[in-house]
Amino acid sequence: xxxxxxxxxxxxxxxxxxxxxxxxxxxxxxxxxxxxxxxxxxxxxxxxxxxxxxxxxxxxxxxxxxxxxxxxxxxxxxxxxxxxxxxxxxxxxxxxxxxxxxxxxxxxxxxxxxxxxxxxxxxxxxxxxxxxxxxxxxxxxxxxxxxxxxxxxxxxxxxxxxxxxxxxxxxxxxxxxxxxxxxxxxxxxxxxxxxxxxxxxxxxxxxxxxxxxxxxxxxxxxxxx
Amino acid sequence: xxxxxxxxxxxxxxxxxxxxxxxxxxxxxxxxxxxxxxxxxxxxxxxxxxxxxxxxxxxxxxxxxxxxxxxxxxxxxxxxxxxxxxxxxxxxxxxxxxxxxxxxxxxxxxxxxxxxxxxxxxxxxxxxxxxxxxxxxxxxxxxxxxxxxxxxxxxxxxxxxxxxxxxxxxxxxxxxxxxxxxxxxxxxxxxxxxxxxxxxxxxxxxxxxxxxxxxxxxxxxxxxxxxxxxxxxxxxxxxxxxxxxxxxxxxxxxxxxxxxxxxxxxxxxxxxxxxxxxxxxxxxxxxxxxxxxxxxxxxxxxxxxxxxxxxxxx
Numbered sequence: 001x002x003x004x005x006x007x008x009x010x011x012x013x014x015x016x017x018x019x020x021x022x023x024x025x026x027x028x029x030x031x032x033x034x035x036x037x038x039x040x041x042x043x044x045x046x047x048x049x050x051x052x053x054x055x056x057x058x059x060x061x062x063x064x065x066x067x068x069x070x071x072x073x074x075x076x077x078x079x080x081x082x083x084x085x086x087x088x089x090x091x092x093x094x095x096x097x098x099x100x101x102x103x104x105x106x107x108x109x110x111x112x113x114x115x116x117x118x119x120x121x122x123x124x125x126x127x128x129x130x131x132x133x134x135x136x137x138x139x140x141x142x143x144x145x146x147x148x149x150x151x152x153x154x155x156x157x158x159x160x161x162x163x164x165x166x167x168x169x170x171x172x173x174x175x176x177x178x179x180x181x182x183x184x185x186x187x188x189x190x191x192x193x194x195x196x197x198x199x200x201x202x203x204x205x206x207x208x209x210x211x212x213x214x215x216x217x218x219x220x221x222x223x224x225x
Numbered sequence: 226x227x228x229x230x231x232x233x234x235x236x237x238x239x240x241x242x243x244x245x246x247x248x249x250x251x252x253x254x255x256x257x258x259x260x261x262x263x264x265x266x267x268x269x270x271x272x273x274x275x276x277x278x279x280x281x282x283x284x285x286x287x288x289x290x291x292x293x294x295x296x297x298x299x300x301x302x303x304x305x306x307x308x309x310x311x312x313x314x315x316x317x318x319x320x321x322x323x324x325x326x327x328x329x330x331x332x333x334x335x336x337x338x339x340x341x342x343x344x345x346x347x348x349x350x351x352x353x354x355x356x357x358x359x360x361x362x363x364x365x366x367x368x369x370x371x372x373x374x375x376x377x378x379x380x381x382x383x384x385x386x387x388x389x390x391x392x393x394x395x396x397x398x399x400x401x402x403x404x405x406x407x408x409x410x411x412x413x414x415x416x417x418x419x420x421x422x423x424x425x426x427x428x429x430x431x432x433x434x435x436x437x438x439x440x441x442x443x444x445x446x447x448x449x450x451x452x453x454x455x456x457x458x459x460x461x462x463x464x465x466x467x468x469x470x471x472x473x474x475x476x477x478x479x480x481x482x483x484x485x486x487x488x489x490x491x492x493x494x495x496x497x498x499x500x501x502x503x504x505x506x507x508x509x510x511x512x513x514x515x516x517x518x519x520x521x522x523x524x525x526x527x528x529x530x531x532x533x534x535x536x537x538x539x
Contacts, residue, residue, distance in 0.1 A: 096520055161321070163397065
């Protein structure tokens with residue numbers, strides 16, 4: 001009888017263990033309500049705003065100042081020897097990604113285009129298609145992830161998931177929208193010279209050069225000087 | 226009684242330890258186990274087929290299994306791989322959290338995992354996590370959607386399965402662009418769990434309350450197909466629909482003038498990369514690459530849809 005009871009006890013204990021699934025709770029998978037649809041992985045512990053504000057001056061603008069190529073010289077290189085120029089000055093974090101280039105320049109403005117919310121400063125210099133012009137994004141909508149992708153120290157492997165990595169680009173673009181491009185106002189006219197520091201990604205099959213600025217100001221005087 | 230229990234537990238632990246030890250020292254098989262969601266979705270079917278072909282061409286045997294987005298089923302498949310002493314597991318997983326345990330278990334048993342398409346919420350367990358750059362892709366889709374909408378109008382968003390990071394990341398990418406245009410107004414946002422039939426049903430009921438929508442942005446192609454079918458059934462075929470994946474179904478729909486655009490995930494390329502990295506890891510003990518790798522997505526619209534076939538641009 002005692003043996004039976006012991007066997008029963010062991011069975012019960014085993015059954016409890018077998019039927020339990022142990023779930024590690026590490027707080028990284030909190031689900032957050034977002035317009036009635038909840039998503040996992042909104043990890044509150046990573047603050048992209050703080051991260052971007054923390055790196056902006058030294059690591060973003062600092063790196064851009066160190067690495068920038070003069071736009072016209074770079075475009076000439078891309079026209080004459082694209083492969084060598086991409087290898088030498090292009091940045092890409094993944095083997096199959098398009099190249100991103102860090103550039104600077106002082107170039108006359110051809111047009112301030114605000115037809116779309118993704119406004120553009122059209123520069124008086126041709127892009128690689130030789131048919132359209134290079135442009136600089138002036139928002140308020142800033143497209144793509146060019147600035148993040150130009151910074152080699154921001155690696156996907158260092159973040160928990162795509163969402164954190166994505167949030168960095170979003171906050172960089174919002175930083176540019178709020179702090180960099182508002183300097184472009186009604187006083188900016190065609191013919192004036194813009195002094196810029198920024199990055200552009202050369203997408204596969206495209207010859208468009210659209211620069212996302214990290215610094216943007218008017219030079220004193222105009223192009224006729 | 227106490228003694229007996231202790232002895233029983235000790236014996237159980239010892240036999241388990243011996244068993245686990247035996248597992249680790251066994252000679253590796255030549256088998257690559259490929260585990261994906263249901264092949265009903267052509268995306269996963271292509272991924273599995275391409276992985277299988279690549280593995281066979283490299284001289285491996287293969288076992289192709291589907292977990293149907295059920296983490297328990299996936300767990301059993303991982304157990305099968307471990308029990309068969311597989312050389313590697315290629316997996317498009319059933320949940321970013323639910324999969325952590327299975328990948329860890331495989332790692333501890335000496336079976337390396339190579340994840341494709343969906344990532345898990347932990348690093349250091351899988352050898353590679355090769356995922357499409359869903360964020361970059363969603364920005365492309367969002368930008369195209371805004372352009373097609375002419376920067377204004379009412380729209381609906383269909384979201385994917387919430388336990389999948391890709392559902393969240395795509396939605397975030399879309400909104401990052403769309404929300405910056407004050408003229409665009411979202412009137413409904415619902416999850417249709419990546420499912421065509423669910424998207425059809427949800428869209429039907431959304432349309433009853435919102436007969437004046439101008440666009441639908443969808444987290445994947447199967448839901449976009451469901452939404453388009455519901456719109457056509459309601460005589461609203463001119464509503465702008467944008468999907469995500471780059472399936473042949475949506476390609477045909479774009480060429481027929483129904484769905485307007487999608488975002489191609491390079492499913493086939495990712496599957497090839499995963500098997501090649503597994504092969505290198507099996508042979509040399511290292512892939513020489515970071516664990517987490519992103520592959521860029523490509524916008525598909527009427528200009529290039531004809532070149533799309535089985536998740537590759539010709």
